[in-house]
Amino acid sequence: METVYGKLRQHGLVRPTQGRVLGGVVAGLGQRFGIDPWPARLLFALILLAIPGTQILIYPILWILMPAEAAVAPSERDASIA
Template identity: 55%
Template sequence: MSTRLVRPRDDRWIAGVCSGLARRFGMRPNTMRLLFVLSCLLPGPQVLVYMVLWVLMPDESRYTARA
């Protein structure tokens, strides 16, 4: 299991951001997704942060192709 912050090719729902964060911090992807959805109930820029991470986090397939 990778500890790098990448969006995995498998176990994606939308872009793989929650799945990548879950892998990085040793959590289950569904737990991270639930935390994200619950955080959207609070005021703040959660969706904007998700979109920024979508752009900034490298895709696992592109990351492994360089190595």
């Protein structure tokens, strides 16, 4: 049985290691849907303002459920460049 992390990672929902402001949740959502981080943050804030109080629940839950992007080891990075 796959874990929640595995399913989210399979669908491309990961928190990037670079470009984070707080937890990287919105940057990861933007990355998944092909939006730059700052417009994604603005859109996320506008959506959450439309439904007051949801940001208290949604952001921490996504922060817990979304896996961090796996860091590439230096040897793997060098092999991919060659």
